[in-house]
Amino acid sequence: MTEEIxxxxxxxxxxxxxxxxxxxxxxxxxxEVSWMPSYxxxxxxxTANVTVIISDERISSPIVNAYDTAIILNQQSxxxxxxxxxxxxxxIYDPNGLTRLPERKDINIYAIEAAxxxxxxxxxxxxxxxxxxxxxxLKPLVAPEYIHKGLEKSLPARHHALIPENEKAIELGxxxxxxxxxxx
Amino acid sequence: MGELRLMKGNExxxxxxxxxxxxGYFGYPITxxxxxxxxxxxxxxxxRTGMVVLQAESETASINMLYGGAGTGKMVMTSSSSPxxxxxxxxxxxxxxxxxxxxxxxxxxxxxxxxxxxxxxADYFQAVKGGGHGDYKMLVLAPSSVQEMCDxxxxxxxxxxxxxxxxxxxxxGAIGQMMEKVVLFDQIPRRTDExxxxxxxxxxxxxxxxxxxxIITSLDLDPAGQERVNxxxxxxxxxxxxxxxxYEEIQCEDADYLFVAFGLSARICQKxxxxxxAKGIKVxxxxxxxxxxxxxxxxxxxxxRVKGILVVEMNAGQMIEDVKLSVGCKVKIEHxxxxxxxxxxxxxxxxxxxxxxxxxxS
Numbered sequence: 001m002t003e004e005i006x007x008x009x010x011x012x013x014x015x016x017x018x019x020x021x022x023x024x025x026x027x028x029x030x031x032e033v034s035w036m037p038s039y040x041x042x043x044x045x046x047t048a049n050v051t052v053i054i055s056d057e058r059i060s061s062p063i064v065n066a067y068d069t070a071i072i073l074n075q076q077s078x079x080x081x082x083x084x085x086x087x088x089x090x091x092i093y094d095p096n097g098l099t100r101l102p103e104r105k106d107i108n109i110y111a112i113e114a115a116x117x118x119x120x121x122x123x124x125x126x127x128x129x130x131x132x133x134x135x136x137x138l139k140p141l142v143a144p145e146y147i148h149k150g151l152e153k154s155l156p157a158r159h160h161a162l163i164p165e166n167e168k169a170i171e172l173g174x175x176x177x178x179x180x181x182x183x184x
Numbered sequence: 185m186g187e188l189r190l191m192k193g194n195e196x197x198x199x200x201x202x203x204x205x206x207x208g209y210f211g212y213p214i215t216x217x218x219x220x221x222x223x224x225x226x227x228x229x230x231x232r233t234g235m236v237v238l239q240a241e242s243e244t245a246s247i248n249m250l251y252g253g254a255g256t257g258k259m260v261m262t263s264s265s266s267p268x269x270x271x272x273x274x275x276x277x278x279x280x281x282x283x284x285x286x287x288x289x290x291x292x293x294x295x296x297x298x299x300x301x302x303x304x305x306a307d308y309f310q311a312v313k314g315g316g317h318g319d320y321k322m323l324v325l326a327p328s329s330v331q332e333m334c335d336x337x338x339x340x341x342x343x344x345x346x347x348x349x350x351x352x353x354x355x356x357g358a359i360g361q362m363m364e365k366v367v368l369f370d371q372i373p374r375r376t377d378e379x380x381x382x383x384x385x386x387x388x389x390x391x392x393x394x395x396x397x398x399i400i401t402s403l404d405l406d407p408a409g410q411e412r413v414n415x416x417x418x419x420x421x422x423x424x425x426x427x428x429x430x431y432e433e434i435q436c437e438d439a440d441y442l443f444v445a446f447g448l449s450a451r452i453c454q455k456x457x458x459x460x461x462a463k464g465i466k467v468x469x470x471x472x473x474x475x476x477x478x479x480x481x482x483x484x485x486x487x488x489r490v491k492g493i494l495v496v497e498m499n500a501g502q503m504i505e506d507v508k509l510s511v512g513c514k515v516k517i518e519h520x521x522x523x524x525x526x527x528x529x530x531x532x533x534x535x536x537x538x539x540x541x542x543x544x545x546s
Contacts, residue, residue: 020190023190024190033190035362035363036362060452061456
């Protein structure tokens, strides 16, 4: 099993930390992982993305140009990454702020109203965990106990009291997921 | 088994330096390697092991602080990225001349000039052929994973002291910035002053009445004396060529074609290898781990069994010169490269193999 994932959105949405928590959880479950961020001029311009690969085998290239899953959180990222999902692959997006919705017919598409719901519940800081929950519902690559360990490893000790809240956000994400288009 | 962590390549370099028993790090920030010093400052090794971490006023100052530290037998390290490493070349040449052990890490970015902050492998010539003046070499290690970023720091310090030479770790912005899991080796205690004196009888450690001054210099105005220095250096490089070559072969046994690549390019070629084999093209991968000493005999042995070789580098064709010198002219050898911070994709590499080597176009 190898899952190649791109997570893309605005800087500050927790794109890189969502990737890190997923990757660290994978490490805790004894998977091979790689986490390759954008660190260049594009990041300084406001968008951020990270490629996370989780595998049972040694990972060859940490950089790929086609993904099993794209998690897309802003319009620029939709324009850039919708076309990079492998046929039959998965695209999850948050419709908040999007002006053009995904159009591909050869991939599975799900929406998650994470930003909206996080705003209503005062959970803006763990918006990214809601999104991660949506992804984990569809691709349970890592078991919940290892997500817990991944959170422990990724978050500084002073934030460990917030781990249960993060886990609740993950559960919430699983409920918020809506199928938009499914490949037969 | 050591401690398991998810770390950036840059962080692994920093943690490995602390654990290797490094005495001092001197550096100046530059993207994409700033996490090395950021990690060290956050980790406070001066409290953990007594290791000094100092932000110098420039790269030139850093390398000269290394010269001073190494001259007293201390384990010292610096890191930078391409433009900063260019600034250090004079100091590196002096250290090679004065036979000083030190570790220099280059998290390469695209050039020339200020270039870009994205990854590149365009500093191969500078690292391997001597970016500074005079007939010198450094042992050059090319890690291709975060695990190797960690392990090579330990190896680099060992070899630096074994041969009394600066050792370079030549990596790139992608490996520096990416996170992978890494198993950290256990803390090695820093050497005591007595241990330093015992390990480095040549060092400037304060003269006891029992011996003459130890003089650390790269200057000998007498040509006969300077020739002796050069002969000694060359003998040392010959010994490295004999004993220190490291490389990895992946699926070379049944290969009709061969990729040769180092560092990040080798990772991309590994994926390209899987894609090509899925199409029925039997290709292998030869990855030099030491760039100096170059695995000349080893690449020649594999290279002369195949029908064609594609050298893949994130530069305009640098290591290919060493591949051609090693393999000779009986086998077709072509280069595929991207520059200026662009990373080639695995399919692009397969395509280049099909077009340039199998299809015969170039």
